[in-house]
Amino acid sequence: MLDFKVIELSDRPWINELLKLSDFRGCEYNFSNNMAWHRLYETKICRYKDFYISRSEKYGMRFTFPAGKGDYKDLFLTLRKEAEEHGVPLVISSVTNDKLALFEELFPDMYTVFCDESDSDYVYEAEKLQTLSGKKYHQKRNHLARFYENDWEYHDMTENDFDECIAFAAKSYNLNQAYDNESSVAEQFAINTFMNYFGELELKGGVITVNGKLEAFTIGDGINSDTFDIHIEKANQDIQGAYAAINNEFAKSAANGYVYINREEDLGLEGLRKSKHSYHPAFMLQKNVITFK
Numbered sequence: 001m002l003d004f005k006v007i008e009l010s011d012r013p014w015i016n017e018l019l020k021l022s023d024f025r026g027c028e029y030n031f032s033n034n035m036a037w038h039r040l041y042e043t044k045i046c047r048y049k050d051f052y053i054s055r056s057e058k059y060g061m062r063f064t065f066p067a068g069k070g071d072y073k074d075l076f077l078t079l080r081k082e083a084e085e086h087g088v089p090l091v092i093s094s095v096t097n098d099k100l101a102l103f104e105e106l107f108p109d110m111y112t113v114f115c116d117e118s119d120s121d122y123v124y125e126a127e128k129l130q131t132l133s134g135k136k137y138h139q140k141r142n143h144l145a146r147f148y149e150n151d152w153e154y155h156d157m158t159e160n161d162f163d164e165c166i167a168f169a170a171k172s173y174n175l176n177q178a179y180d181n182e183s184s185v186a187e188q189f190a191i192n193t194f195m196n197y198f199g200e201l202e203l204k205g206g207v208i209t210v211n212g213k214l215e216a217f218t219i220g221d222g223i224n225s226d227t228f229d230i231h232i233e234k235a236n237q238d239i240q241g242a243y244a245a246i247n248n249e250f251a252k253s254a255a256n257g258y259v260y261i262n263r264e265e266d267l268g269l270e271g272l273r274k275s276k277h278s279y280h281p282a283f284m285l286q287k288n289v290i291t292f293k
Contacts, residue, residue: 005046156254
């Protein structure tokens, strides 16, 4: 059997080395995300030859399509044996459309394919989120204009902001009484992880204050050679344009040099879906689930 373990900061060098080989754009191919969110799906990781393998154990065993390079047939036969030893079929998630041909070539008629649209990542042109130019962003510019009427300031996040950001996120969590929501609880753990290892993970962050008080913050870092990922974004919903402002200011500050910005999935939440579509993604990164028969 493969030797799976909980992800640790010390795993970062070898995991990033293998992630770089694949250069995938999906938000699950980012070490910071993997470390911060591992509790949500009880995720464990291992290395098999030159492949990085991540396995979720929360709702049945499921492997993320591995990053790295090598013999894919050997890899998936090994993972299939691993699954069978646990008495379950092999399930591979995060299989983007361009990878489906690989399974058809190696394992014809041996699997089924399922796609949940709520798992798709929203990927935007970085330049569009930075400039908000054109008719389709007219409403966003109006929101910003209302926000700019405030006495506001944006600055890049430093360790001096961490405690205030954590308190700001906790206030929202408590107001929503999210104690029994697993995703919300996991998000608080993720935020604390990002803050605790901000420097070691080489994260970038942004903060907006209004009248000297923190009213929005965000954190992200690069996924691959051309895509920046937004891990966390929080803002005071009672201040018109606060979300639009932190989005725009952080894109200008942190995503220079990147072609795309990945704002991750909508989790099937209608309000989140509407918000993400309102920024007009360049494309949706669709992800399929392969289940071996």
